[in-house]
Structures are given as structure tokens and as C-alpha cells.
Amino acid sequence: MDAELQLRLVKVGEIYSPSFPIEIVQLFSGRMEQIKKVLSIIPEKGKHAVVYGDRGVGKTSFSNIIKILTEAHSQVVRVSCNSIDSVESLWENIFAQFTIPYEVATTTVSFKPTTSVLQNEIPLSDIIGQKKITVKLILEMLPYLNRPVIIIDEFDRVDSSYFNKKLFTDLVKSISDSLPTVTLIIVGVSEDVSTLIQEHESIERNLSQIYMPTMDAEEIREIILKGEEPLGIKYNLTVVEDIIRLSSGFPHFTHSLCSNSASLAITDRTNIVSDEHFKIAVNQTINNAHESLKNGYRIATLATKANIFKEVLFAASQVTPDEYGYFQATDLSPVLEKILGKPVPLQSYLTHLGKFCVLERGEVLKAVGGKNRKKYKFKNPLMKAFVRLNRTNDKYRAELEKATLTAGGLPVEDKY
Ligand SMILES: Nc1ncnc2c1ncn2[C@@H]1O[C@H](COP(=O)(O)OP(=O)(O)OP(=O)(O)O)[C@@H](O)[C@H]1O
Ligand SMILES: [Mg+2]
Structure with missing residues (x-):
């Protein structure tokens, strides 16, 4: 790796710091x-x-x-x-x-x-x-x-x-x-x-x-774009919107997605951060996430046979909660119907929600209220963003697999 490239990669780490609080006014957004x-x-x-x-x-x-x-x-x-x-x-x-x-x-x-x-x-x-x-x-x-x-x-x-x-x-x-x-x-x-x-x-x-509160779209956009000038890169507009969406208001994920995708573009010797860089960055962001998030998600969605744990958890990450972060089981129906392409009665996913609240399923949700008034909430709000990232990653992986099969079924090795 040449010195100039290395220098630019070091700079990426100075601007985007997923695991370190901001200490410089110029790098602080919103x-x-x-x-x-x-x-x-x-x-x-x-x-x-x-x-x-x-x-x-x-x-x-x-x-x-x-x-x-x-x-x-x-x-x-x-x-x-x-x-x-x-x-x-x-x-x-x-x-x-x-x-x-x-x-x-x-x-x-x-x-x-x-x-x-x-x-x-x-x-x-x-x-x-x-x-x-x-x-x-x-x-x-x-x-x-x-x-x-x-x-x-x-x-x-x-x-x-x-x-x-x-x-x-x-x-x-x-x-x-x-x-x-x-x-x-x-x-x-x-x-x-x-x-x-x-x-x-x-x-x-x-x-x-x-x-x-969590950061709004414009505040997240500011974090992303702050890297463009000093790093000499430009994010595709779709990449900016995707990073905003997948950050879910948490700047940690913004920094991680930006750091990974900008580093990939620089290594590729291009100034454009493309959708392809972003797709790989999503995967890297998941792999680099905190163990507690990775473990919690893995245990919550573990299934030996066809099951809808992943879908139910994703639906929970999609609904708009009340001001305290709580949602009701019935809120999930329209989202699940969209995902699964068929009507989904409450009874078919209520047990899943219950299981998400116990230790054996990673305790990713917590519930309050009596039997018929139960409300749920993500125990760690960052998990909500992590669930969305995984869903997108699964989608990209499936697309890649399909493209590989169409190209003759040969396994294509990951480029990075
Ligand atoms: N206003 C901001 N502009 C740019 N980046 C930010 C901003 N606020 C936070 N970040 C980034 O988000 C991540 C989390 O920030 P920080 O550690 O300050 O959060 P926190 O609320 O103190 O977290 P915790 O609850 O774990 O103590 C860090 O990577 C930090 O650099
Ligand atoms: Mg703190």
C-alpha cells in the first residue's frame, strides 16, 4: 500500500470514529x-x-x-x-x-x-x-x-x-x-x-x-458530508440516503457506515463512494458491531426450522412507537403482511414477541402492562438500528447469490 493511500485511510479514522466520542468542534454535527x-x-x-x-x-x-x-x-x-x-x-x-x-x-x-x-x-x-x-x-x-x-x-x-x-x-x-x-x-x-x-x-x-433525542435526518446528513471535502470523496446520493435511513438516528452507525464505505472507495482508488461500496460497508458494520448486539440478534432470530423470528423482529423495528418507545403487538400486522405477502393474524406472532422478552431469546424486547394491554419496547435502542441493518444485509446477500447463480452458478468470492 502506498504512503498516500495509507495517509488517506488514517484520515478516514480521524473524521469517522464509530467508537469514540467527538472531541473537536469542527467534527461535531447538529x-x-x-x-x-x-x-x-x-x-x-x-x-x-x-x-x-x-x-x-x-x-x-x-x-x-x-x-x-x-x-x-x-x-x-x-x-x-x-x-x-x-x-x-x-x-x-x-x-x-x-x-x-x-x-x-x-x-x-x-x-x-x-x-x-x-x-x-x-x-x-x-x-x-x-x-x-x-x-x-x-x-x-x-x-x-x-x-x-x-x-x-x-x-x-x-x-x-x-x-x-x-x-x-x-x-x-x-x-x-x-x-x-x-x-x-x-x-x-x-x-x-x-x-x-x-x-x-x-x-x-x-x-x-x-x-x-436520536439525531434527525439533517443532523446525520451533516456527519456524512463532513468527510467529503477533507477526504476528497463524494458519496452517491443514494448512498447518503441509505446511510441516513440505516443509521436510525444513531450517530455510531453513521460513523461506522461512512468509515467503511469511504475506506473501500479510497482503497479502490476512486473518489466516488458507490452503492457497491455501501453494500459491503453494511456487512462490515454488522461484523464490527458490539458483541452484545450481535449475540442478542443471533439468539433472538435463531431457528432450526422455517420460522418468522427474523421477520417479526424486523417488523418491530419498523413500527412507529409512542413517545416512550413502546409499541403494541397489533401495530405489527400491516408491516408483517407487507413482508410476508399475506394476512398475518395476531396469534401467529404474539408468542414470538413474548419470547423476545425472555433471556433464552436474548431479551431484546421488554414488555410492560397486563395481559390484554401489553406494550413492547427494544431494551437497547441501538438494537432497533441493528435489526434494520441485518435485514438490508440479508437483502444484499440474496441479490448477490441470485446474480452469482445467473452468472453460471460459480461461487464468486467476496472482493474484500
Ligand atoms: N453531534 C455529533 N456529531 C458527530 N458525531 C457524533 C455526534 N454525537 C455523537 N457522535 C458519534 O456517535 C457515537 C456515539 O457518541 P457518544 O459516545 O457521544 O454517545 P453517548 O450518548 O455518550 O453514548 P453512551 O450512552 O454509550 O454513553 C460516537 O462515535 C461519536 O463520535
Ligand atoms: Mg457517553
Whole structure:
């Protein structure tokens, strides 16, 4: 492989990063509405933001960009929570990242440097030293900072065995009441704010709720087209529309489909990303998907004899759910009828839906409600997109097989 080709392929990886959050403003697409909302909250006294949404919609990327956009006027830190964090360890992380000028540290806080190395900025954690982190100490330290913005990502990961949410809420309330220039931005996977922030009644007035939905078609289009100029490529219009459709609003799949199809075009030494490149990219995207998605789908659609598990799951991925992501069994009938080309009575697929909710079938769906009012939902929203990708891949594979047979039945080896 020549050096120029290799360089272009490396660039593909810099622009499209399916497994890595965006860290550069130029590579960030859409989300204008949510950005405006967060930026308008920061100057509001005593107000904080809670950003919530499904897994993989782009919350961490969003919080990275908010950090960059606010850094000019505020001291900003971004921390990620983990499952063994306590309120204290979370604040230890926060204070380890905040710094105050050496002058302030030595004069105002009476900080005694332990080393002779002259530092311009001293981390707050050095000033706190061995002192125990308490609400009182947090409230004492925050005023030394300049309009601090504290972004707490992956808040859904804290576990109540270690993390005292009540204590955290009380702290948010105290910060709101006594330190009006401090802004907290709490980010996490959640269907609604109350599952993310329990005990939230007392601070409801102080919280602005910002829902992060899946990305719309124009936002996804922006991600795709962002690669054209720097990579010197052009996507076929049909490819752009297909990537938008198969992303199902999840930027992870957009990045993966773009990265694979652009790399194929570059390797082919053409500047046009064609439908053929895209078809192979779909297959690669499925193969590179997270094991939990691949396993879940495999177990859900496993069948020893002719069965309609695949079709029922695909139909479930096609129906328009309610605002909480739920659909009813009867919604599937028209979709299944279209797929199978014959009327499909509810009784012929109701058991399939039930099985999708149990572990033996990968538990890809979850159900709520009583016997006659049952509603279903994809447990992992990314699975919905993965099911659609598989359906398209099956279609492409079938077309390829047919073309091979027509060409004389000789097995055609995959080009890549
Ligand atoms: N606004 C955006 N523009 C371009 N790409 C994006 C954007 N938002 C997210 N992405 C891409 O989508 C993928 C998922 O993003 P990210 O990790 O930020 O999601 P998340 O919601 O934090 O996921 P999780 O729920 O797993 O924490 C990454 O590949 C990221 O680069
Ligand atoms: Mg994240």
C-alpha cells in the first residue's frame, strides 16, 4: 500500500470514529437546539442542567463540545462517573481537575507548597490535601473558582450502594441557594429525568431538563458530508440516503457506515463512494458491531426450522412507537403482511414477541402492562438500528447469490 493511500485511510479514522466520542468542534454535527439551551442556563443564577437520552445518541460528544464552548468565560471540568463512585470520590475527581492561581492559593487559602517547584496553577485537590470531602468543604472551595461549570457525564452509572443520591441532591440544592454562579451539568442515559436524578422534587425549580433525542435526518446528513471535502470523496446520493435511513438516528452507525464505505472507495482508488461500496460497508458494520448486539440478534432470530423470528423482529423495528418507545403487538400486522405477502393474524406472532422478552431469546424486547394491554419496547435502542441493518444485509446477500447463480452458478468470492 502506498504512503498516500495509507495517509488517506488514517484520515478516514480521524473524521469517522464509530467508537469514540467527538472531541473537536469542527467534527461535531447538529444539536444546535440543545447547545443553545445549555448555554442559556449557564448565566442563570442557581440553575443547573440535566441532559438525558438513550444510549448512544451522542451525550458524551455533546458534553465535550459544551466544555470547549464554555471554557472562554468559565472554569470548566468534565468528569465521568463509574459504578463504584461515591459522592465524595466524584468530588475528589472534580477538585483534582480544577486549579486556582498560585498567588490565590498561598495568600487567600494559606496553601503551603510541599515542593520547591514553582507552579502557576495549583489543583484544588492539593489544597484540600488529606481533608475529608464534606458538603461544607465543597461549599467552601467552590467560591475560589471563576464561574465554575461542572459537567458530570455517565451519571446513570452510579450505584446506590456506593453513591448517596439524597446527599448529592441536598448538595445541588445548597449550591443553588448559596453559590449562584456555579453551574452543574448532569448527563446520563435515561428515559426521563426522574430515573436519572432521584429525590429531585426539592431541586426541580433549579434544574433545566434537556432531552437528547436520536439525531434527525439533517443532523446525520451533516456527519456524512463532513468527510467529503477533507477526504476528497463524494458519496452517491443514494448512498447518503441509505446511510441516513440505516443509521436510525444513531450517530455510531453513521460513523461506522461512512468509515467503511469511504475506506473501500479510497482503497479502490476512486473518489466516488458507490452503492457497491455501501453494500459491503453494511456487512462490515454488522461484523464490527458490539458483541452484545450481535449475540442478542443471533439468539433472538435463531431457528432450526422455517420460522418468522427474523421477520417479526424486523417488523418491530419498523413500527412507529409512542413517545416512550413502546409499541403494541397489533401495530405489527400491516408491516408483517407487507413482508410476508399475506394476512398475518395476531396469534401467529404474539408468542414470538413474548419470547423476545425472555433471556433464552436474548431479551431484546421488554414488555410492560397486563395481559390484554401489553406494550413492547427494544431494551437497547441501538438494537432497533441493528435489526434494520441485518435485514438490508440479508437483502444484499440474496441479490448477490441470485446474480452469482445467473452468472453460471460459480461461487464468486467476496472482493474484500
Ligand atoms: N453531534 C455529533 N456529531 C458527530 N458525531 C457524533 C455526534 N454525537 C455523537 N457522535 C458519534 O456517535 C457515537 C456515539 O457518541 P457518544 O459516545 O457521544 O454517545 P453517548 O450518548 O455518550 O453514548 P453512551 O450512552 O454509550 O454513553 C460516537 O462515535 C461519536 O463520535
Ligand atoms: Mg457517553
